[in-house]
Amino acid sequence: MAIPLEYNVRSVFIRWPSTLVAVLGIAGTVAVFVVMLAMAQGFQAMLIGGGSRDNAIVLRGGADSEMMSAITLDQVRVIADAPGVARSASGDPLVSAEVVVVGAFPLLATGSDANVQIRGLSPIVLEVRPNARIVEGRFFQPGLTELVVGRNVSGTYAGFKLGSTVEFGGGRWTVVGVFDAGGSSYDSEVWCDAVVLNQVFKRPENIFQSATARLASPESFQAFKDAATSDPRLTVDVFRETAFYAEQSRMVSTIIRVLGFIVAIVMGVGAVFAALNTMYSAVASRSAEIATLKALGFSPASVVASFVAESTVIALAGGAVGVLASLPFNGFTTGTMNWSSFSYLAFAFRVTPEIVASGLVFSLLMGIVGGLPPALRAARLPIIVALREL
Amino acid sequence: MVRVDGKGSGALVEIRSLDKKYRRGGEEIDVLRGLNLDVDAGEFIAFMGPSGSGKTTLLNLIGGLDTPTSGAVRIGGDEISRLSGRKLAAWRSRHIGFIFQMYNLIPVLTAFQNVQLPLLLTNLSKAERRKHVEAALDLVGLSDRMRHYPRQLSGGQEQRVAIARAIVADPTILLCDEPTGDLDRAAGDEILDIISRLSKEYKKTIFLVTHDPIAAKRAGTLLHLDKGTLLECTADGLFACKPEDAGK
Numbered sequence: 040m041a042i043p044l045e046y047n048v049r050s051v052f053i054r055w056p057s058t059l060v061a062v063l064g065i066a067g068t069v070a071v072f073v074v075m076l077a078m079a080q081g082f083q084a085m086l087i088g089g090g091s092r093d094n095a096i097v098l099r100g101g102a103d104s105e106m107m108s109a110i111t112l113d114q115v116r117v118i119a120d121a122p123g124v125a126r127s128a129s130g131d132p133l134v135s136a137e138v139v140v141v142g143a144f145p146l147l148a149t150g151s152d153a154n155v156q157i158r159g160l161s162p163i164v165l166e167v168r169p170n171a172r173i174v175e176g177r178f179f180q181p182g183l184t185e186l187v188v189g190r191n192v193s194g195t196y197a198g199f200k201l202g203s204t205v206e207f208g209g210g211r212w213t214v215v216g217v218f219d220a221g222g223s224s225y226d227s228e229v230w231c232d233a234v235v236l237n238q239v240f241k242r243p244e245n246i247f248q249s250a251t252a253r254l255a256s257p258e259s260f261q262a263f264k265d266a267a268t269s270d271p272r273l274t275v276d277v278f279r280e281t282a283f284y285a286e287q288s289r290m291v292s293t294i295i296r297v298l299g300f301i302v303a304i305v306m307g308v309g310a311v312f313a314a315l316n317t318m319y320s321a322v323a324s325r326s327a328e329i330a331t332l333k334a335l336g337f338s339p340a341s342v343v344a345s346f347v348a349e350s351t352v353i354a355l356a357g358g359a360v361g362v363l364a365s366l367p368f369n370g371f372t373t374g375t376m377n378w379s380s381f382s383y384l385a386f387a388f389r390v391t392p393e394i395v396a397s398g399l400v401f402s403l404l405m406g407i408v409g410g411l412p413p414a415l416r417a418a419r420l421p422i423i424v425a426l427r428e429l
Numbered sequence: 430m431v432r433v434d435g436k437g438s439g440a441l442v443e444i445r446s447l448d449k450k451y452r453r454g455g456e457e458i459d460v461l462r463g464l465n466l467d468v469d470a471g472e473f474i475a476f477m478g479p480s481g482s483g484k485t486t487l488l489n490l491i492g493g494l495d496t497p498t499s500g501a502v503r504i505g506g507d508e509i510s511r512l513s514g515r516k517l518a519a520w521r522s523r524h525i526g527f528i529f530q531m532y533n534l535i536p537v538l539t540a541f542q543n544v545q546l547p548l549l550l551t552n553l554s555k556a557e558r559r560k561h562v563e564a565a566l567d568l569v570g571l572s573d574r575m576r577h578y579p580r581q582l583s584g585g586q587e588q589r590v591a592i593a594r595a596i597v598a599d600p601t602i603l604l605c606d607e608p609t610g611d612l613d614r615a616a617g618d619e620i621l622d623i624i625s626r627l628s629k630e631y632k633k634t635i636f637l638v639t640h641d642p643i644a645a646k647r648a649g650t651l652l653h654l655d656k657g658t659l660l661e662c663t664a665d666g667l668f669a670c671k672p673e674d675a676g677k
Contacts, residue, residue, distance in 0.1 A: 049537035336522020
């Protein structure tokens with residue numbers, strides 16, 4: 040049996056000042072680590088949340104974002120007739136032909152302009168994207184310069200209050216409703232009739248940038264994709280909407296994660312030194328106890344295990360404090376530029392159970408790295424030398 | 430029987446031509462020189478001698494805490510001077526009980542937990558361990574102090590806990606290094622009473638290192654170490670190695 044953990048836990052409390060330094064060092068590191076991951080997770084969840092497994096997005100062949108794509112009305116009709124497309128109660132195919140433009144509007148927080156994605160869509164869009172619903176006012180009427188705005192828009196930009204009038208693209212638009220798209224990227228968008236948007240912006244009338252089709256079921260995707268990509272009238276790429284948005288979020292979330300890891304590693308090195316210092320002083324001040332345990336017959340391996348366990352206890356305490364310190368950031372809303380659409384997106388930090396677990400595992404690693412060298416020193420202490428130190 | 434001429438055989442402890450040298454700075458110091466010793470099971474030996482004569486070094490070599498420069502230490506047929514660190518640790522846990530001058534209790538563990546430590550290296554169940562610990566603490570008269578931490582005990586009580594820890598796993602040999610060196614006379618006598626009892630009633634083989642002639646008198650045999658050599662004594666010669674001659 041090993042040296043009882045109780046020995047280590049009680050020893051930790053006796054040396055509380057140096058233990059506290061190590062705990063706080065690890066806590067700070069874990070808190071930053073968790074917050075950075077929560078930011079990346081929030082951004083990714085916001086973009087992916089806009090997608091549905093039941094939806095397929097169709098872009099021009101070779102285009103990897105809506106900004107670079109073009110789909111004609113004729114092609115939209117072919118897509119609407121493809122197998123696997125769901126139909127409304129009245130028998131209409133659930134396909135939304137969409138146009139996106141970017142408009143600069145002043146942020147309420149800073150007064151400086153930020154890009155808002157303005158999406159023109161088919162009036163049937165609420166059936167294509169049932170996760171979006173009107174929460175205030177009403178939906179836009181086809182043919183009119185009316186806007187519905189995502190729930191993040193009116194609180195982020197000046198001039199998008201319900202009932203207000205906004206000028207852009209040479210037209211005057213009235214905000215007639217606010218929609219909630221469940222925290223997804225659509226909540227940072229402004230929606231209007233695609234045909235009207237094309238007219239106001241003097242774009243070719245029958246050209247859109249993407250078509251989103253509601254499928255009869257998620258399993259219908261392959262049949263739909265095969266039909267669309269093999270049809271000679273179409274030169275398109277078809278993506279499942281969830282996969283498309285995951286890809287769209289990849290760059291920004293990867294940047295946030297990489298930055299987070301770099302910051303965490305730099306802080307982690309500091310925290311490991313704090314743990315090392317704590318554990319080396321623990322070993323130095325308890326060399327006679329260690330020698331006694333070894334004299335009683337505890338093996339060097341059990342001494343190593345004991346001190347690594349002690350370091351781990353300290354690190355996990357730090358990890359727990361760090362996670363608790365990061366929890367208030369859960370739900371904290373911020374915004375960033377989406378480099379795929381060049382528009383500003385608001386999103387909320389998400390501290391998920393997986394991120395909490397990652398933070399605790401990270402603290403555990405710091406504990407092991409910070410505890411192992413002092414533990415090895417403890418195991419190598421010559422018994423008779425250490426016994427003389429009493 | 431105890432012999433220091435190296436001519437015994439079959440004793441529990443057999444030490445042959447034992448040398449121990451230390452390096453201090455550039456200088457080599459001979460602590461033990463060609464030492465021989467045979468001790469049968471159940472003997473109670475006291476080592477006396479001036480500081481630096483090698484008493485504690487000899488005790489450490491018998492207890493497997495140190496390795497000889499040359500020579501052999503055989504205990505119960507095991508050549509412990511050839512055992513590696515891990516095997517030596519396992520051997521110590523089975524055969525040796527240590528009683529130190531400064532008690533060496535773990536301050537963050539209770540008396541019960543301190544005494545239980547050697548049993549954590551055995552296969553005993555929790556209930557069996559508890560039984561053994563209670564018996565050991567009862568033997569040293571501290572049944573009512575099981576939940577106390579070392580800082581809540583007097584020096585004498587701490588040493589009694591240390592004795593309980595030394596005997597709880599029923600080792601073959603008890604090694605006592607100045608066990609009364611830090612205690613007043615009354616507390617020291619109590620400790621010596623317990624050690625004597627372990628010798629007489631429980632037939633433990635005991636090695637006691639002491640500077641105190643009164644403590645040495647408790648032993649069945651007194652050996653004198655001087656400049657790394659065990660002196661075989663006679664009544665009128667160097668030393669009689671009889672407890673009553675101690676301190677003469």
